[in-house]
Amino acid sequence: MSNRRHRVLIAKPGLDGHDRGAKIVARSLRDAGFEVIYAGLRQTPEQIAVAAVQEDVDAVGLSILSGAHNTLLPAVARLLREQGADDILVFAGGIIPAQDIAGLKESGIDEIFLPGTTTHAIVDYLSKKLGHQPSV
Amino acid sequence: MTVQEKPSEAGAATAAADASGRHLSGEVRRGARAARERWEQASRSAAEKSTPWKEDFTSLSGETVSPLVTADQVKSEPLDDIGVPGEFPYTRGIRPNGYRGRLWTMRQFAGFGTAKDTNRRFRYLLDHGQTGLSVAFDLPTLYGYDCDHEMSRGEVGKCGVAVSTLADMEQLFDSIPLAKVSTSMTINSTAPILFAMYLVVAEQQGANWKTEVRGTLQNDILKEYIAQKEFIYPPRPSMRLITDQFAFAAREVPRWNTVSISGYHIREAGSTALQELAFTLRDGIEYVRCGIEAGLDVDEFAPRLSFFFNSHSDFFEEIAKFRAARRVWATVMRDTFGAKDERSWMLRFHTQTAGVSLVAQQPINNVVRTALQALAAVLGGTQSLHTNSLDETYALPTEGSARIALRTQQIIAHESGVINTLDPLGGSYYLEDLTEKMVEGCFEYFRKIDEYGGMIEAIEAGYPQREIVEAAYLAQQAVDSERRLIVGLNAFRNDEEVDIETLYISDEVAEEQLQRLEEARHQRDDGAVTRALDGLRVGAAGEANTMPLILDCVRCYCSIGEISDALRDVFGCYEESAVF
Numbered sequence: 001m002s003n004r005r006h007r008v009l010i011a012k013p014g015l016d017g018h019d020r021g022a023k024i025v026a027r028s029l030r031d032a033g034f035e036v037i038y039a040g041l042r043q044t045p046e047q048i049a050v051a052a053v054q055e056d057v058d059a060v061g062l063s064i065l066s067g068a069h070n071t072l073l074p075a076v077a078r079l080l081r082e083q084g085a086d087d088i089l090v091f092a093g094g095i096i097p098a099q100d101i102a103g104l105k106e107s108g109i110d111e112i113f114l115p116g117t118t119t120h121a122i123v124d125y126l127s128k129k130l131g132h133q134p135s136v
Numbered sequence: 137m138t139v140q141e142k143p144s145e146a147g148a149a150t151a152a153a154d155a156s157g158r159h160l161s162g163e164v165r166r167g168a169r170a171a172r173e174r175w176e177q178a179s180r181s182a183a184e185k186s187t188p189w190k191e192d193f194t195s196l197s198g199e200t201v202s203p204l205v206t207a208d209q210v211k212s213e214p215l216d217d218i219g220v221p222g223e224f225p226y227t228r229g230i231r232p233n234g235y236r237g238r239l240w241t242m243r244q245f246a247g248f249g250t251a252k253d254t255n256r257r258f259r260y261l262l263d264h265g266q267t268g269l270s271v272a273f274d275l276p277t278l279y280g281y282d283c284d285h286e287m288s289r290g291e292v293g294k295c296g297v298a299v300s301t302l303a304d305m306e307q308l309f310d311s312i313p314l315a316k317v318s319t320s321m322t323i324n325s326t327a328p329i330l331f332a333m334y335l336v337v338a339e340q341q342g343a344n345w346k347t348e349v350r351g352t353l354q355n356d357i358l359k360e361y362i363a364q365k366e367f368i369y370p371p372r373p374s375m376r377l378i379t380d381q382f383a384f385a386a387r388e389v390p391r392w393n394t395v396s397i398s399g400y401h402i403r404e405a406g407s408t409a410l411q412e413l414a415f416t417l418r419d420g421i422e423y424v425r426c427g428i429e430a431g432l433d434v435d436e437f438a439p440r441l442s443f444f445f446n447s448h449s450d451f452f453e454e455i456a457k458f459r460a461a462r463r464v465w466a467t468v469m470r471d472t473f474g475a476k477d478e479r480s481w482m483l484r485f486h487t488q489t490a491g492v493s494l495v496a497q498q499p500i501n502n503v504v505r506t507a508l509q510a511l512a513a514v515l516g517g518t519q520s521l522h523t524n525s526l527d528e529t530y531a532l533p534t535e536g537s538a539r540i541a542l543r544t545q546q547i548i549a550h551e552s553g554v555i556n557t558l559d560p561l562g563g564s565y566y567l568e569d570l571t572e573k574m575v576e577g578c579f580e581y582f583r584k585i586d587e588y589g590g591m592i593e594a595i596e597a598g599y600p601q602r603e604i605v606e607a608a609y610l611a612q613q614a615v616d617s618e619r620r621l622i623v624g625l626n627a628f629r630n631d632e633e634v635d636i637e638t639l640y641i642s643d644e645v646a647e648e649q650l651q652r653l654e655e656a657r658h659q660r661d662d663g664a665v666t667r668a669l670d671g672l673r674v675g676a677a678g679e680a681n682t683m684p685l686i687l688d689c690v691r692c693y694c695s696i697g698e699i700s701d702a703l704r705d706v707f708g709c710y711e712e713s714a715v716f
Contacts, residue, residue, distance in 0.1 A: 015275035017365030071290025
């Protein structure tokens with residue numbers, strides 16, 4: 001395991017302005033010792049993929065509550081693959097109906113967190129996936 | 137201009153500390169205090185025998201709750217502060233006959249898919265006894281993008297109805313008489329465009345703008361920078377668009393509420409009840425200030441300002457918030473702004489139950505949560521109400537779940553009996569004390585915001601945004617650590633799968649909408665479109681009122697993206713520096 005801190009990009013794809021969840025997750029990950037880059041609002045899939053590669057992140061967390069998940073989330077995973085960055089883990093959270101989850105996972109979204117998820121659950125998941133030693 | 141509670145008493149903190157129970161006669165005050173001391177002793181010895189089952193009793197906002205409030209602890213003056221309904225400072229309500237005169241308007245927020253889909257839902261809700269309309273627009277409409285814009289990918293018709301041109305608005309209100317129904321539109325950055333479209337449809341139907349057309353625009357741009365984040369232009373030109381609408385509507389559409397100053401989104405973003413109250417009212421003060429600076433008389437536009445609050449799960453905290461809101465607003469309008477018209481003093485508000493309180497697990501329980509929140513809004517004296525549906529942690533509501541939400545209001549109105557008497561909780565020692573604390577806390581926040589130079593400056597410095605992020609984080613920690621229990625989520629769980637029907641919006645909506653936009657573009661007079669858009673650019677760059685110019689654009693079927701782009705050319709776009 002390298003000594004470098006694991007880097008995570010948190011982004012809000014599309015036009016959705018609901019950033020409460022994204023910010024709480026960003027802060028919880030930072031408190032757990034991850035290096036967090038918050039890309040902010042209104043990011044296109046292209047902007048997110050470029051930022052992920054440029055910032056050399058280990059994971060990308062996407063928050064979406066607008067209903068555009070079936071279009072925007074697979075696009076991020078596809079663009080990362082096209083740039084040869086398919087080692088970057090992509091996870092997501094938001095208002096996502098049950099029937100959409102299987103399709104999103106097939107498209108390359110590793111995990112989807114739904115309403116009611118604790119911040120511990122997200123920290124645990126990412127720590128396990130990235131081999132990260134939580135700082136708390 | 138700073139806003140103080142009672143200018144003559146500013147700084148008299150020591151006097152305030154001794155103010156508890158000052159309205160009581162010496163004898164009654166002493167008696168109440170003696171009784172409280174007896175109770176305190178009894179309570180201590182009871183606690184020694186069996187420790188309370190919980191360590192701290194705090195409100196949802198994290199405030200410590202007093203175990204008992206007695207008469208000698210209440211500071212509110214029964215005549216000056218509490219008074220009677222219909223009289224300044226309206227703590228007990230703005231109408232002398234309360235819900236006996238008229239029930240609150242049951243106004244369910246709805247919108248999805250194309251204008252045709254939403255028109256069908258509107259007619260369904262009206263057929264089931266709903267008394268006003270409330271339109272939810274999709275994100276491209278809210279942001280001023282046409283459905284073929286790159287940023288609209290996947291968003292068309294998803295979280296509201298898609299409106300690109302006047303043709304969509306005509307279809308949205310097809311067979312709905314705009315002379316009779318009042319309509320609320322949740323629209324902010326693009327509000328003048330949708331307002332213009334609505335007015336043209338009303339005109340086509342033969343409804344009179346001056347006497348018949350009634351409704352509300354949300355149009356609260358300040359809370360967009362603070363919480364909801366659906367801004368386009370920087371704050372100052374955005375405020376100019378709003379004051380243009382104040383001036384236009386006061387003259388042309390006098391029964392229209394030009395802004396609904398909203399705490400709802402501030403609360404959903406994670407604020408406490410007090411922050412919701414204080415930031416919202418301080419936003420309201422900023423609108424009044426801008427209106428006056430734009431040369432309007434305060435009594436010309438202030439009676440058409442309305443408010444929109446959240447009703448969350450902490451029952452008494454919410455009721456106190458609503459009562460405090462009326463008292464603070466009346467005081468500020470009369471004493472700081474010198475409004476003479478009583479209607480300028482009266483805070484009228486819409487309420488929506490707290491979307492963020494809905495729980496995905498065991499979703500039927502959400503009906504109970506929503507009912508309690510709705511009851512708090514009614515006991516707080518709301519003028520209109522939206523109750524959330526049980527399935528909204530999954531998707532937009534189905535027809536069936538939207539009907540249960542409406543029925544919840546009807547049960548409160550017609551079965552619970554709470555409407556029979558006005559402000560039934562008025563005079564409760566606990567509630568009056570809580571109301572008083574909300575009022576004091578609100579003025580304290582006003583002082584902090586004044587130190588920044590005003591609300592726009594505070595927003596530019598990120599102050600309210602930071603306060604909200606911090607409160608949201610603490611609230612999440614309380615749930616994660618199980619200091620706050622949520623039934624079905626971190627307590628009383630069932631492990632069975634949730635099986636409820638949800639609304640599904642297909643991607644065909646986007647194709648249909650694109651087709652409609654292309655048709656409208658094909659049929660219109662291109663010369664007129666160019667002239668109208670150029671006229672708007674020139675007017676916006678100068679000092680003309682933009683409303684008549686936007687009406688010109690709308691009438692010749694300019695699209696929402698084209699009109700917004702014309703204004704982007706002149707005003708530029710706003711980028712926030714995000715904090716987490």
